[in-house]
Amino acid sequence: MRLFQLGCLVSELIVLSSLSVLVMAAPLAPQSNNSTKQWTFDEIQPSKSIAWYPCLQNYSCAMLEVPLDYSAPNGIKAAVPLIRIAALDNSLNGTYQGMILTNPGGPGLPGVDFILQSGYEVLQPVIGTNFDIVAFDPRGLGRSIPLANCSAPASKLRRRAFGMTGPELSSLYWDQTLEQAKELGAECGAAIGGPHGAGQYMSTAVVAMDMLSIVNAFAASERGETVKGSSFLNYWGVSYGTFIGETFASMYPDRVGRVLLDGVVDPRDYIAGLDLSQINLVDAVTNTFFEYCHAAGPENCPFYTGNTAKDIAQRFTDLFVPLNSTYATAQGWANATVITQSLALMKANIRGFCYDPITFFPPMAQQLVAYESAIRNLTVDGIEAVSSIGIDQTPIPGTIVPIEEWQAGVLCSDILPLYNQTYADISSHVRELEGQSFLAGEMWATIQAMCTGWPIKAKWRFAGPFGGDTKNPILFVSNTLDPATPLINSQTWSPRYKGSQVLTINGIGHTSMSPVNSCAFAKMGRFFQTGKLPGEDSFCPMELGPWNITLTGLGSDGFIQT
16 A cells, blocks of 8 residues: 655655554445446546546546636636545444545645555545545646646656755756756646646645535535535545645635644645745654664664664764765766765655655665665666665556656645746755755755746635634644654644644654554544544554554654653
8 A cells, every 4th residue: 555645756655554453344346326337537527516437446436527717617627536435335333424535645646546545444444434535636637637747858867755964965966956847847838837728727725626616516416415514524634635624724614524634734834935844853753763773673673783773873874974975076076976866866765764664664774784785886776776675666556656747736836936046046945954854855955946947827826824713623633753744733733723633643754644553543533423523632652663663752853762
């Protein structure tokens, strides 16, 4: 099972562990019309009402017609792809409760794939089998119409999203990155930037409008008319999907139903293009690897060394010493480009492991040992080969590989304009992010740098204010050590939405889906079933982590406090 996460570049899939908790009933084939034909999205005629068709064996699919531009509702149309895991007729959870929308994060990730990857294994066991669980591909992405496809330049660097010090990336890296951003922007400006293209309509504000259209269409459907409160949004937003939820709740507070925001983005920080509240725990989560590796011992963790977790941390620091990209570039070394790209790949790959430590820390230990050997005879292909050791890369049927313009189209529509800025303009911010995290700072800035070449201006952009007196309270969910969306984000923004509450998970990794905490999933499921917040019982203790070890006493720096 795989799940896309915020901050991962769109080529990266985050593998999650399967869940065996809270399963209420075995999944059955979805409710649909009587046809046995398995439809594809390109065969389904978009319609203003939701018409479900059997698809992909165990799902239902639809194409909802919406205005391309909501200021011209009678003008050109767009189509939003929907996929559904239908509620069971005889659910052990009780009577039919309606529809819950979901979004996996990104930005720039297809929701349809989220259901295919995680619907039966994660979402339904937590939510229950008496809800229709629905996801959609946001504007310009996946199977949506019109699609943002710019034939992105093949020359772009291959990049993956994923108290520590190490070498910084050189000016060569940033020259290449900004040049590739210009190439991508030029291609996309020509291909999708026109009045009928997807480019102007990929902002989160438009996604929120589409979500309201989906809710309205469901409420007007035969199935929706049987449910009380069907005109309210029920929603599980993960990572960047929380920004979608925050935007919807701020734009349409009177339409908020049971909304759960899991791994919370700071909306003000995000739209400013700063992301200063996103990466400040990446290195701390990496430090937990050293503690878990030490606890696992040399028989289970091949990167084990010395007598303490700090000894393992020193071995990790030493790994990067030969990869001084800045020095190699300044000295004009023939392999400066190889060093630069290898350093970027390693930083991104290791950062990605921090998103799901239970799954990725064991193969991370294998890869770190292999990196030590690969660096002695350094090639980019060699580093890439190491980065796949121990990782299941088998694609799930029906899923598609996201492309870079999807992330750029959303991000550059949402944040303050960076178009035509040079490295001199952004270098101080790059250094600021680098100061927050050795592993993530420059990688995060690389994502934002795509917008320096993005010429398309969003038709709609919601910049706040964020917050409001929502019809129903929102449940914010955060881990104590999250490498992309720190707990402080939930603590800061929950009070802005009247009556809302934070559920805190003492765990590591990105969103509730990383620690797989049974206490948290039980409380989240109860919220979806009843709408009730946890109240005073709003903290879930640490459970099993990597190598089936439970550590206690982890501090804010990721090391055990003594």
